[in-house]
Amino acid sequence: MTDLSDLPPAWSGRRALAWPGLPLLVALALWAYAMRHTDVSRLDDYGLVSALHPTFWAGLAVLTTGFWFTVRDPRRPGAWPAAYVLGLLVMERATQAVLYPTPLYAWAWKHEAVIDHLLTAGGLQTADQVGDMAVYDQWPGFFAAQAALQRLLGVDSAAMFMAWWPLASSLMLLLPLLLIYRTFTEDRRLIWTAVWLFCVANWVGQDYFSPQSVAYALHVGVLAVVLRRFGRSAVRRGRPRQAVWTVVITVMIVAIVISHQLTPGMLAVCLLALCLSRRYRDWVPLVTTVVIFLAWCLTAALPFLSAAMPDMIRSIGDVGANVETGYGATPTGTGAIATSWAARLLSGSVLLLAAVGVLRQRVLRHRARPLLLVAAAPLPMFAASSYGSEMIFRVLLFMLPGAAFFAAAALLPKVRTLAAGAAAQETGDRQATGTARSRRWGIGTWVPLAALLGGTLAFVPAYSGKDRINYFPPQEVALVRQLFDQAPDGSLVVAANRNYPDAYASYWSIDHYWFLDDARSHVDKIVREPAATLADDMAGVERPARAYFLLTQGQLANSEMNGQLDKAQLDRIRKSLAASPRFRLVAENGAGWLYALKQSGGAER
Template identity: 75%
Template sequence: MRPPTTPRERSAPEPAPGSTPAPTVPDEAPPKAPGPSHERHESHEPMTDLSDLPPVRLGRRGRAVRPAVPLLAALALWGYAVRHTDVSRLDDFGLVTALHPAFWAGLAVLTAGFWWTVRDPRRPGGWPAAYVLGLLLMERATQALLYPTPLYAWAWKHDGVVEHLLTAGGLQTADQVGDMAVYDQWPGFFAAQAALVRLLGVESAAMYMAWWPLVSSLMLLLPLLLIYRTFTEDRRLIWTAVWLFYAANWVGQDYFSPQSVAFALHLGVLAVVLRRYGRAGEAPGRQGQAVWTAVAGALVVAIVISHQLTPGMLVVSLLALCLVRRHRDWVPALTTVVIFLAWCLTAALPFLSAALPDMIRSVGDIGGNVATGYGTTPTGTGAVATSWAARLLSGSVLLLAVAGIVRQRVLRHRAMPLLLVAAAPLPMLVASSYGSEMIFRVLMFLLPGAAFFAAAALLPEVRTLTAEARAVEARGAGGAGADSAAAARRRPARAAVRGGLRAEGPLLVLLAGTLAFVPSYSGKDRINYFPPEEVALVRQLFDRAAEGSTIVAANRNYPLAYASYGTIDHYWFLEDDRRHIDEIVKDPAATLARDMAGVERPGRAYFLLTRGQRADSEMNGQLTGAQLDRIQESVARSELFRPVAENSAGVVYELRTEGGAGR
């Protein structure tokens, strides 16, 4: 029972709920009125004021660490799922159906915890970053933990390029390595990886390239934050945009490739230009412009010597920025164009001279540039479903971006430069097909801007730098004072929290997009995963093949496909003319024997058929499993071939040279 209050106590204002009252220092502390327990026993000790006890302070600490609960729960579920997921038998849905249900539960908990945390302005700013890092672990580290070998045939190809650079001791021309000389004309990434392999003392880049998706995704975080903070200080908008970017970035540029690094450098250049070359409002002049031009120039050089497409995307983005008055500075664009042309007219000239006629013919052919060729059409329930999941995910983000532009009018002016950067890659669809991948690359380059405006569509209101500054100035001019200004800033924030608790719709949208990332990104792991048995089989073949040998396979979807490409030739018959493929299906052994004839000793001709080739052929509409079985059985029965190696992942046959096999 609370003791009765004295007149002095009643005159003090009541503390706000949850706050700690300021201690009073009376001249003479009045005696406390005795409670019922003092009627019989008089006490000379003053009673303790319950408001001074520590539970309120502990409660504040509890609120401060409360966001850790869903984060830790999600990571615990993820860890349990990784330990109880079996990837030995993947179906046409890839990792989607193989994952333990705890993974999906953990991803849902992580998304809900992020949304609850990022919308509450009372939460410390580090918690959204912690959730984003948790998302990257679940998105990009799961495969590295589950699969004992690196994913993706193109990553293995780039490992072969690094290995060749280490063994050859220098760059080579087309006369020496044929079509693979294109990598020697853009050697920046591979030279850096060769140096890293030697620095780490590892056998090859395959020792760490399984973790490259996580590393390259982390490389994007800083430039993304710098770009978004150029247009807003609203951390809800910034971190929701970052989350949407990672959740929608299923294209797969993050694997061990020059594109992964070039894309991060591309965003780095845009961050420098947007933050150091802009003249927004009363922003200060170009202090240290020479220094920042040198920084941007160094990033551009690294891009230009590493990748063919990214410099072109960067040029159109910088030119688009020049359309805005406050960013109309031609120095970055001209610097990029000069460096790009200098490289194209020197080191890259041999490749461009040969490819220029085809490049010119593709200009303006939008239908041809976005069309998929033979062997790139998803086939089967799993492949079609995961392909549609990716399309719906990208389409939803783009629609949200349009809604954000319409709904948040303040962004249409303040973030106009980012809108132009997002739209700048679209004309590249007219320029080239880029091996039937241009539509995916355009989507990847416009995603940073699209994610920003899509995030704005999920928030009740957004605050930009200009709007915030004007609001503070107006409040100051009205004589509200610093305390009133602070309270005015807190009121809409608290209202946003209350509104957010009732707005389940944005959370469901965010959750659906985050879950859709998994099939979009990992739905084709049956194609991209090569079990250790397949790696061992292919390695055994290359250890056996002498210089000048030829390896014939259905397609290039197997590990180490480009090992020793300077001394061993390859022929992938599914990339040949369709009529010739039909001849192989009709009479496999005889047709393949004719194709493989003519190899001079000490070289030999080998036929290789692996699990990865089968998966790629079946899921991309090349040949069915029954047709591939027919080819293998024909080769196995033929006296023109003899078996060399076989395990659960594939077979290797060698063409006999005696008996006129080549006739």
Template identity: 75%
Template structure:
């Protein structure tokens, strides 16, 4: 009765909050300050109700824990889809453009036709699957459903997580607390519409199969079914390898770490993964790897540089700095809790040693590459399944492994009810600023989408679209027929030249376009937000560029609304 009331109350508060939240004017704290206070109350009620169902698990139906967890995913992963009328994240819009290309071209193409964007045709698994889904659903593009992908991809992780955790314990409190901590600590944001979201789910699927079906000693019956599980494992690995560059490397490291444990000496998973990975790298992915290998080799061993490119960014403003530190503290807290849990629970540490190895295995990737300034975030994400398990153990007075079935009642003290609840509540609340604190950058209102769409609707083939940076919707639209240039990617010296004489410098940069193609300049809300919050250019500097172009006889305004403006370079200026 109380479990139902708590869940219903939390969902009711969430529904009320969503109906009374205005996202029209986001500040530097993103969605955090825009949310109605009822949202925070609902999240607190949900967390408290979840913990109470675990503390009194013998008097509660086992379905309540997963029910509360689904409620958590709805509040944390679906709120944005409900509130925002357009999909978040410039990267999601980029991936939609890749799918549009596959649907338009009907085949994969190389760098001679696509330039740098050909890399997506060399890892087409995710995009080909989504293109098929677009056709099956009969929608115009993936933009019509990709806003809900964070919820879908998060649900995809649930089954493999449960299988992994239940390999080492039958304690429902430990399993569900670990799953809860995993979700609230996974703020990195790779659950959006991306190949990484699916590759990570498949990665956990491979680990679940290996942990449950390849442990030694194996019974004769298990050996007879090994071929079936090898086929399943192979399908998962192929799905990973053809979809994402980084995940296969992470999987190889994790499987190698498990192979070092005495219980997982079967070579089949590791050898299968390595063979499939190398086969793809030496065939379909070879053009990309050949071009990028020198840079990749230069970054090997440069741990400081690889980490600095991620956490070395310079967010500006109180909101950006605060949300950045909230994310760091959340990750650090979970890692410290995991260390405490491993220290406090020696029996569990021995029994679940493979999970401890999986938590540590991604760390060497710091020395491998910066991965476009994101390696530190990806390492944290791949560490989480193992780290969350031991962090959950730190919150429980005593846990039950598969070989220890009784709990000592003397450990059931009052402090073990309230202190863990406080920690769980703090982590759950901290997820929101960590995950949604940069929504001012990530959200593009319908007016901005309409503005950019107007430009591409009128741009002839071979045209050039120029912008401050790529943080705007449809930034990669029609990339197979229209070129793109973002002047903040240039050297600081050239950016300073643009700031000194914006209109003339930009006109020179755009003048190489040959008729009948045209050169367009787009300045929009998303570019302003990204530039200001990441310390690139100030609003005053961007306004100066906009005013100079508006007053210049070299440019003509072709579109504009409250979200931005677009200009075309006049024919006489070329």
């Protein structure tokens, strides 16, 4: 156990207990005002950052400052730090749901299509039936649960609630995080500061409507149970109780394994790291994870793994390639580069603070060593796979619970064991107390506050700096739905990339071709001779099916900001199709254009 109670309270009496509510209410009022006065109709390359009303930033600063002075006073009720963290999550994760009339992220829309397919097909299907999308039928846990939830709520689509999923998935993380941190300290200042840092450093975006969001929460939940119930002291308290907790983690591990490919591997390396410490020599959680994971890989997931295994083997040990972004994933333009660096600096600062906390806090370095091992365990995964050029972000994500704890320790005073604190009190160590009081308003207060405030503000560009890519206005949604409402089975939809809503709608009956995924030589040919090349690419579609070309605002933003084709090149392609006698305009609005390839023989519709 650790204790940070050497800091005296700033205020006393009723005012000390009541005043934390004032900054919290002011911050939420400023946030509410900002939501009413923020216009997201014309986002630039800085995403939501440049669109937010200034009162949002003021509210975030007030919230952070109020939290810092609240959490440092041990006499304040423990509910106040919790209230501030909930306020932070509202400002962080609910802002986009309030401002945007449609859900964010093309991947979230893709997952909605998978659920729709599951409900339509009435069961799982193979690659012979749905092609590459069969991978989702081989890890169906999340989608089956969401299909059941959709039916339970009586809604037509998961799009009705998936905009609020980032807030819901973030709330799911609070309990396991608190359990983990309370395993190593009872001081609520360290606990809640660690939770705060976890929230502001968790910009990676795993919280959207995805299997990763649930699998990650379950991953942290398994670690919480293992850290609290599978240590040597817990095992000695009784095997019957241990069996109950084994059943609990087994259920969670099964849910992880059937929902997500990467998380079981991350969980296994974290549990292995714990087994290497003296305090956690119970191999049951690790063996359970490995056995369930292997059983799933050798049965339900075997078709996918058989096809992907050669590439997976080649990527082992190739760290440079595994962390390289590559073509189509390189931030381009001032806004994209600035927000990318904000994310890097935020993660780097938290990791640096964590290193300072490990070096500075000798007590925690010993007592929280298992958490330090868990934080370091994902690092070897750099050498295992590129995971679609996202492995670096996933490693940071799985390091974050431990890193946030030690980063919080760097912002707080020196810790001492409870026994040492009691001994100091008995001997009347008033000199130390006086020194702490004299530093109350000194560098030990304002420098950590500046660091906390900087990290909290940096979260916004790191998390929502790409909203020009991720947001699809209602006009874009309407245009895409018009396409799929009229496209006969067997039709082909051609687009620059898959960054548009409902990009995978009816994927079991309609084919898709995203030409920016093709070889660079073919992309260059399309740029040189757009209409002729695309007409040849689309010519194989036979009646009654149709071949469509779709270009939308989301595709333009994704291509420009990720270093592919710029706006002038995409405009040239669109104008070439508009002038070609082989294409006709089907629909257009302020968010995009839809063309159809004219078919020979018979009247055009």
